Amino acid sequence: xxxxxxxxxxxxxxxxxxxxxxxxxxxxxxxxxxxxxxxxxxxxxxxxxxxxxxxxxxxxxxxxxxxxxxxxxxxxxxxxxxxxxxxxxxxxxxxxxxxxxxxxxxxxxxxxxxxxxxxxxxxxxxxxxxxxxxxxxxxxxxxxxxxxxxxxxxxxxxxxxxxxxxxxxxxxxxxxxxxxxxxxxxxxxxxxxxxxxxxxxxxxxxxxxxxxxxxxxxxxxxxxxxxxxxxxxxxxxxxxxxxxxxxxxxxxxxxxxxxxxxxxxxxxxxxxxxxxxxxxxxxxxxxxxxxxxxxxx
Amino acid sequence: xxxxxxxxxxxxxxxxxxxxxxxxxxxxxxxxxxxxxxxxxxxxxxxxxxxxxxxxxxxxxxxxxxxxxxxxxxxxxxxxxxxxxxxxxxxxxxxxxxxxxxxxxxxxxxxxxxxxxxxxxxxxxxxxxxxxxxxxxxxxxxxxxxxxxxxxxxxxxxxxxxxxxxxxxxxxxxxxxxxxxxxxxxxxxxxxxxxxxxxxxxxxxxxxxxxxxxxxxxxxxxxxxxxxxxxxxxxxxxxxxxxxxxxxxxxxxxxxxxxxxxxxxxxxxxxxxxxxxxxxxxxxxxxxxxxxxxxxxxxxxxxxxxxxxxxxxxxxxxxxxxxxxxxxxxxxxxxxxxxxxxxxxxxxxxxxxxxxxxxxxxxxxxxxxxxxxxxxxxxxxxxxxxxxxxxxxxxxxxxxxxxxxxxxxxxxxxxxxxxxxxxxxxxxxxxxxxxxxxxxxxxxxxxxxxxxxxxxxxxxxxxxxxxxxxxxxxxxxxxxx
Numbered sequence: 001x002x003x004x005x006x007x008x009x010x011x012x013x014x015x016x017x018x019x020x021x022x023x024x025x026x027x028x029x030x031x032x033x034x035x036x037x038x039x040x041x042x043x044x045x046x047x048x049x050x051x052x053x054x055x056x057x058x059x060x061x062x063x064x065x066x067x068x069x070x071x072x073x074x075x076x077x078x079x080x081x082x083x084x085x086x087x088x089x090x091x092x093x094x095x096x097x098x099x100x101x102x103x104x105x106x107x108x109x110x111x112x113x114x115x116x117x118x119x120x121x122x123x124x125x126x127x128x129x130x131x132x133x134x135x136x137x138x139x140x141x142x143x144x145x146x147x148x149x150x151x152x153x154x155x156x157x158x159x160x161x162x163x164x165x166x167x168x169x170x171x172x173x174x175x176x177x178x179x180x181x182x183x184x185x186x187x188x189x190x191x192x193x194x195x196x197x198x199x200x201x202x203x204x205x206x207x208x209x210x211x212x213x214x215x216x217x218x219x220x221x222x223x224x225x226x227x228x229x230x231x232x233x234x235x236x237x238x239x240x241x242x243x244x245x246x247x248x249x250x251x252x253x254x255x256x257x258x259x260x261x262x263x264x265x266x267x268x269x270x271x272x273x274x275x276x277x278x279x280x281x282x283x284x285x286x287x288x289x290x291x292x293x294x295x296x297x
Numbered sequence: 298x299x300x301x302x303x304x305x306x307x308x309x310x311x312x313x314x315x316x317x318x319x320x321x322x323x324x325x326x327x328x329x330x331x332x333x334x335x336x337x338x339x340x341x342x343x344x345x346x347x348x349x350x351x352x353x354x355x356x357x358x359x360x361x362x363x364x365x366x367x368x369x370x371x372x373x374x375x376x377x378x379x380x381x382x383x384x385x386x387x388x389x390x391x392x393x394x395x396x397x398x399x400x401x402x403x404x405x406x407x408x409x410x411x412x413x414x415x416x417x418x419x420x421x422x423x424x425x426x427x428x429x430x431x432x433x434x435x436x437x438x439x440x441x442x443x444x445x446x447x448x449x450x451x452x453x454x455x456x457x458x459x460x461x462x463x464x465x466x467x468x469x470x471x472x473x474x475x476x477x478x479x480x481x482x483x484x485x486x487x488x489x490x491x492x493x494x495x496x497x498x499x500x501x502x503x504x505x506x507x508x509x510x511x512x513x514x515x516x517x518x519x520x521x522x523x524x525x526x527x528x529x530x531x532x533x534x535x536x537x538x539x540x541x542x543x544x545x546x547x548x549x550x551x552x553x554x555x556x557x558x559x560x561x562x563x564x565x566x567x568x569x570x571x572x573x574x575x576x577x578x579x580x581x582x583x584x585x586x587x588x589x590x591x592x593x594x595x596x597x598x599x600x601x602x603x604x605x606x607x608x609x610x611x612x613x614x615x616x617x618x619x620x621x622x623x624x625x626x627x628x629x630x631x632x633x634x635x636x637x638x639x640x641x642x643x644x645x646x647x648x649x650x651x652x653x654x655x656x657x658x659x660x661x662x663x664x665x666x667x668x669x670x671x672x673x674x675x676x677x678x679x680x681x682x683x684x685x686x687x688x689x690x691x692x693x694x695x696x697x698x699x700x701x702x703x704x705x706x707x708x709x710x711x712x713x714x715x716x717x718x719x720x721x722x723x724x725x726x727x728x729x730x731x732x733x734x735x736x737x738x739x740x741x742x743x744x745x746x747x748x749x750x751x752x753x754x755x756x757x758x759x760x761x762x763x764x765x766x767x768x769x770x771x772x773x774x775x776x777x778x
Contacts, residue, residue: 191632192642195695198590199646200611200619209645213636 040289046282054099054279063093065249073264083265085258091268095275098249102238103279105161106230109168113230114223116169117176122207124177125184136181139174147171151233155242164237168230176222183218187211217290224287231280251276301367302327303349303459303491308362310341310348318344318357324510331485331492333502336512337714342495343387345512346463349493350378366459380408383457385477387464387712388630389448393436399447400432406451420454421447424476442470442578449477459491460484466498467712470578470741481505497714539604540565541621541702541735542589547598549584557596559585562760564753566703568733571725573746576755582739583627586705589737590624603702620650623696625689627708632692633680639666639691640676643698650699665694669724686717693721697728706738710745722748 063069067089070077074084082091120139124132151167158166184207187193192214196206212219237243238252246253251272258268305324311317318341326332334342347353349364351374364371371377378384383406386392393402403417418428424446436444445468452460465477478501484490485505496502502509544564551558558581566572574582587593589600591611600607602621608614626632633642643662647653653661663673669690680688689709696704704725710718726748728734738745746752754761 189631191626191628191692192634192637194587194590194592194626195624195632195692196645198592198611198619198622198624199650199699200591200614200616201649202612210634210637214634216636 037289040286043282043286043289046278047286050275050279050282051103053096054103054275057096057099061090061093061096063090065089065093065097066247073261073268075265076267082267082271085254085265085268086261091254091258091265091271094249094254095251095271098251098254098272099275099279101161101244101248102231102234102251105164106168106227106234108161109165109230109234110172110223110227112165113168113172113226114176114219117173117222117226118180118212118219120173121177121180122184122211125181126188126203126207126211128185136177139177142170143174145170147233148236151237155237155240160237160242160244163242164230164234167233167237168226171233172226172229176226179218179222180215183215184211187214190214221287221290224283224290227283228280228287231276231283235276302330303493304363304365304368305349306363306365308345308348308364309360310344310353311358311360313356313358317360319348319512321362322510322512324349326491326493326508328491329484329486329488330507331481331494331505332508332510333506334493334495334510334512335497335499335502337497337716340512342512343463346461346493346495350374350382350384350461352378381458383452383455383460385449385452385462385465385468387468388628389452389468390436390439390441390444392448393444393451395436398433398435399426399439399450400428402447403450403454406454408455411455416454420450423453424450424473426450440579441583442473445469445578446473446476449473453477453480456490458489459493462492462494462496464495464497464714466496466501467714471743472577478505497716539567541568541603542566542600542737544589544600545598547585547588547600548596549581549588549593550596551581551584551593553594553596557758559755559760560758562598564737564760566735566737568702568735569729570751571729571736571738571749573749573752574737574739574755574760575741575746575752580755580758582755583707586624586707586737586739589703590622590705591619592624616650620699621702622705623699623701623703624705625692625696625707625709627711629685629688629692629712633683633688633695635680637679638676639678639680639683642680642691643676643695646695646698662698665698666691668697669694670720686713686721689713689717690721690724693724700732701734703735703737706736706740706745708740708742709738710740710742715744718742718744 058065068087069090070080070084070088072084072086072088074080074088076083080090080092082095085091085094120135124136126132147167147170150170151163154166154170155163157163187210193206193210196210201209234243235252235255238250239256241253241256243250243253254272255269255276258265258272262269303324303326305322308319308322308324309317310319322345324332334345336342344353344357347357348359351364351371353359366377366381394405397405399421400417403420404412407416407420418432421428421431426443426446431439431443431447434443436447439447449469452462460481462477462481465474469477481492481494482505484492485507494502494506542565544562547559547562548557549559549562550556562585564572574585576582584593588595588609589607591609591614594609602618605615605618607618611619633639637645640659640662643665644655644658647658647661647665648655651658651661663676666673666676671687671690671694675683675687675691680691683691689712693709706725710721713721722745725734725736729736736749738749740746751762
């Protein structure tokens with residue numbers, strides 16, 4: 001995909017590089033080319049805050065998220081900034097506490113899917129063997145199967161979090177594998193890889209020390225995409241009722257529980273929806289910034 | 298009439314930090330005229346071209362000024378480029394679409410009306426390619442030189458009103474360059490064509506250009522005072538004696554196992570000697586170096602390094618044999634890992650090849666930088682902050698890290714301007730003199746061939762000694778020192 005309009009991209013990189021030496025007289029010799037953009041700081045900070053709230057929100061919640069503190073569907077009032085839900089529980093406390101399991105599950109799923117995809121992609125892109133091509137073909141075949149169907153099969157066979165991990169691996173790993181395999185195959189021809197090979201470095205050392213660092217931005221951006229997929233999948237399965245058992249708070253389960261009271265206390269539905277959207281959106285935006293920084297899009 | 302042609306008024310280009318790259322540049326090229334843009338690398342020549350074409354790369358902004366074509370501002374640069382511009386970039390081979398074969402690549406550049414009747418074949422034939430043989434090949438099936446010619450055919454096919462050539466002297470091999478320059482000569486004075494050339498070759502510029510515009514950056518600090526070479530003197534200097542590298546009856550095929558590209562190569566290099574290999578594009582010169590570097594298997598034949606048999610697979614070589622040969626590639630764009638600082642790139646071979654500890658390797662890396670005439674601050678930079686010439690010198694320093702006996706130099710000056718190329722060649726000459734480094738150089742550059750002790754020519758799949766190389770006037774002047 002990069003190569004398709006390679007002329008402009010490749011030249012643009014060169015032209016930008018050539019412009020640098022004229023102004024690169026920074027006294028500290030800092031790596032000026034790896035500057036962070038303001039957008040990346042913003043989205044990186046936002047992602048960090050969302051993750052922090054999702055993981056540690058329960059501590060600052062104030063109420064026990066399962067305690068009944070008001071009348072059912074109580075409207076927004078002082079002490080109840082988001083009102084109460086169907087059973088009269090504090091919505092704010094439930095939103096603060098309801099993201100931890102979902103986020104942890106999604107993180108684990110994204111890391112697993114991405115790690116498998118990166119390892120497979122490095123191997124497939126490097127080996128060029130018949131077995132590698134077969135693996136790439138099989139993973140492409142996996143992409144052709146409907147993901148939700150696979151996830152539903154997984155959730156019947158496995159407990160909720162394991163099903164999210166299995167679904168993300170089935171739906172996300174082939175994508176990571178394909179992207180990383182393409183990047184690795186292209187890097188095989190690069191001068192720095194040939195230099196490393198000709199000084200006797202083994203294939204594994206070249207992959208880990210040269211190819212993987214050179215594509216770290218790509219891999220991180222891809223991890224972000226896998227995280228978004230995992231959040232979507234976890235939310236979908238939890239909305240369908242495969243998540244934590246009822247008294248436990250969960251953003252996705254709150255959507256289902258509180259939808260019928262939308263007319264009475266809209267905040268009870270909107271707050272968890274916004275929480276889910278900000279979590280997925282900030283990770284996706286951060287991933288986009290990483291891609292843009294590496295000049296891939 | 299006076300407003301026809303290309304006019305650039307007060308062109309200003311700035312980068313993301315607001316630094317001015319191009320400052321209020323004025324250009325005017327009338328129909329039938331050739332304008333040359335000259336200046337050292339890093340002066341912003343390519344940036345000017347891209348600004349004129351309305352295709353500035355990400356991160357650079359058009360700060361001011363107007364680009365006028367036949368007296369009117371260019372409003373839709375994309376359509377204007379398609380209709381009127383033929384462009385040949387610095388790395389033309391990489392500009393070809395990987396999925397289009399040569400014929401389709403040329404066809405795409407032709408206006409719709411001219412596509413019938415074998416115009417593609419004619420354009421390919423005009424640049425010296427056989428359409429029947431080359432037409433169906435995609436870029437990865439072409440040699441570097443053939444790909445350059447396809448890109449040239451693409452730029453010239455439609456007989457564009459505005460032809461833009463970016464460093465044609467370094468981007469093209471001499472034969473293709475002659476074709477391109479002949480075309481520019483014909484365009485000159487025809488009352489229609491406008492030509493813009495970026496070049497550092499003053500011979501070409503003074504012969505062809507009606508106007509010369511010089512760009513000079515304010516600060517130039519990429520060349521530090523050279524410190525004396527302090528590599529380990531493990532070998533005796535001076536040519537003659539036992540050959541350090543000997544190749545007997547080697548046959549090379551590309552792809553491995555396919556038709557032979559080069560047959561029965563016999564070659565012996567003594568320490569301190571430079572051997573240049575010349576030949577047409579696609580004749581297997583680079584592959585020969587890759588075979589010696591252990592990156593490509595040979596079909597037949599054997600090689601010895603310092604009397605020791607050299608296995609073709611690099612992992613089967615003894616540590617001494619691995620250290621003895623060092624390859625320097627031709628493309629400064631990817632010669633260094635973008636994710637590693639210069640210091641880390643140099644420290645790694647020092648640790649693996651010389652077995653130095655991390656701290657000693659770091660210190661030694663600074664020494665290597667000084668050896669190739671670069672300031673030590675560069676050790677903390679990433680390659681993206683280096684110019685092409687700086688990167689090529691870092692690559693040379695990395696190759697020297699293991700203290701090689703033979704340097705395998707693959708077109709190392711191809712992408713450098715004349716001044717930087719001269720510095721790199723001087724440096725190699727000094728190393729030859731001081732440490733007895735032998736050099737096997739594949740090149741199109743007459744400046745490299747002129748410094749060689751012997752010149753070999755690839756012809757018809759064989760390697761022949763070049764009779765010209767026996768003339769004394771081609772001997773390197775530096776050997777007299």
